[in-house]
Amino acid sequence: MQQKKRKENRMRILLIRHGDPDYEHDTLTEKGRREAELLAKRASSLAMGSCYQSPLGRAMDTAQPCLKATGKDAEVLEWLREFPAQLDLNKDPELSRAYPGAKMADGKYLIRNVWDMAPGYWTEHEEYMDRREWRNSKVAECSDMKVVYDRVIREFDAFLAEHGYVRERNHYRVEKESTETVTFFCHFAISCVLLSHLWNVSPFVLWHGLVLAPTSVTEVVTEEREQGIAYFRGTKVGDISHLYAGGEEPAFAARFCEVYSNEDQRH
Template sequence: MRLLIVRHGDPDYEHDTLTEKGWREAELLAERLSKLNVKEFYVSPLGRAKDTASLTLQKMNREANECLWLREFDTKIDRPDCPDRKSIAWDWLPEDWTREEEFFRRDLWATQQAMRGGLAPGAHEGNGVRVQKKPDGGVGAEYAWVVSNFDALLAEHGYVREGDIYRVAQANRDTLVFFCHFGLECVLLSHLMNVSPMILWHHTCAAPTSVTTVYTEERRPGVASFRVCGFGDTSHLYAGGESPAFSGRFCETYACDEERHD
């Protein structure tokens, strides 16, 4: 089985849609994806992901399954250097989080004080979508909720999570496409790779409309693992003469005033 995880196009976060550039990117993405034999499409309920998916779906005369758990992973924490405001769990300074060895551990990263103090349980509003948080609240509970839904979907398609690998209930070469968000993409990949999401949140960046390809390897009968063969691929943009957007990145050099600092 093959999974294609697609980040939305260049975002207009204020209106939860795409910029003009984002729509151009989505058109080029549609040209790429429409050539594939796709079993199922899945999409976040947020506007920027649905808008990105819309051009591909129109071109292929298909529909996508909308999944609440594919929305951006935006649980808030108390960032150590910003005590006056909440920050998303994966947006804080490397010189702060890297001091704690536990953040590199997949079994300990969510137990750290900042993560335990995530957004209180209950409902919150975000980009026009009302989301019910899990009863326990906090970053760890949200992570567990996302990956359990992800595993349930994979099981429906023949791959059942058992420990750190997947039992092959029904081997197949199906392609599934997920239109979602960078932070959420890192959560899914960290689960498949059995690593802390902090590593992916802080050491990778998938540009808007980039495609990350993950496939199963069944090296012994009935036992599969997932392997990334392409991360954040934007070749469709270069083929169409469109440069990748900067969204999600920070300044390459501090002296560059035109790029995002914090």
């Protein structure tokens, strides 16, 4: 007996991380291209709806096979680029112990991203675990993180408002019910920023508590238990079943050594 297709009655967001990256050339490795092709085999069943992509090459190169397989186009959204906040360790050299391996040139620390922090530091400073207090942290003081975070979530909320969901305190007011699906082809750190805003948690908790493997699919959907009040809940986080189905080992990007003695996994 043919199974009835389930009627969709909620808004749905898919966050798809790019494939195994060649950061130097802002594209994909050969492994990343295989991953993207395996994802494309699932594209139709994902029911991606309207598609959007980061302006960075590795995200576009991941999206292309899926778009080709489904006959879709993707709009570029500037705010979907990898979270670009920059940390200047020279403003507080004591912070260097939070970022092992911080590189120097001409006697000064090089600028680096804010989220790549050692767990021995951030877990001992509870402000990084608090959804508000991270704004008063040393990292926030020595970077443009607050400005960049606020710009991204402002753009995100404007996008959701266009689809009928208006941010109101810590939830969304439903101005117009939506049954749409939107798919973002983007990056790990920016995905965590968007989820941190939807779930009202510190981005540091998600940056360090989640691993979203290359080409993984994360799905959040609206839940409206009270009429007019919506909240977004995760139905799957970091799904890579398409890789297992294709016999492709998940890439190690965004992960660190599982045991310290494994030098091959250190970076």
